[in-house]
Amino acid sequence: MTSLTNSPQKNESDSELDSLKDTVATQRALDYYLKPSVSQHTMEKKVFQVSSDVSQEEALLHASDYLRCGIASAHGAAEHLHGPQRDLLLSLAFFMESSKQLVDRAIDVQPLSAH
Incomplete structure (x- = not known):
């Protein structure tokens, strides 16, 4: 039986980590998590x-109003398409119509504000 502390370490993972050290993606990740001012500035x-x-x-x-315009645009574009692309635009229009109904309901139930 060998002790865990005496077993040799594998260097495969170390070489993988070394290859990632100086990549652009690694630098972006480090900037995002370690330099909040950098990520906040871009946001x-x-x-x-x-x-x-x-x-x-x-x-x-x-x-x-924006949803109404989006619905009209989706329906207009869907008129010129067939098949899956048309279905996709019509489903998008349906989701926007549902969202518009929710927004309109929120407007209707909102208490009148004093001017």
């Missing part, structure tokens, strides 16, 4: 950002 660069003074009602109304 702050947004193309679309909602202003902090937008009310909940305004946000819901805009979301409903």
Whole structure:
């Protein structure tokens, strides 16, 4: 019976780790987990950002409008397609229609805000 402490270590995993040391993916992972300022800085660069003074009602109304436009776009594009691509667009339209109904319901049940 051999002792666990006396058994030789395998070098295969060490060589695999060494090959990953200087890769771009490794550096990105290290930056993400060890340098929060780097990852936060890249996350702050947004193309679309909602202003902090937008009310909940305004946000819901805009979301409903965006969903309505998305539904119209999906249906319009589906008219020119057949088969699986058409099915995919119609299923997307269905999900957007369901989401729009949820948003519209949230607008309907929202208490009136005092102006």
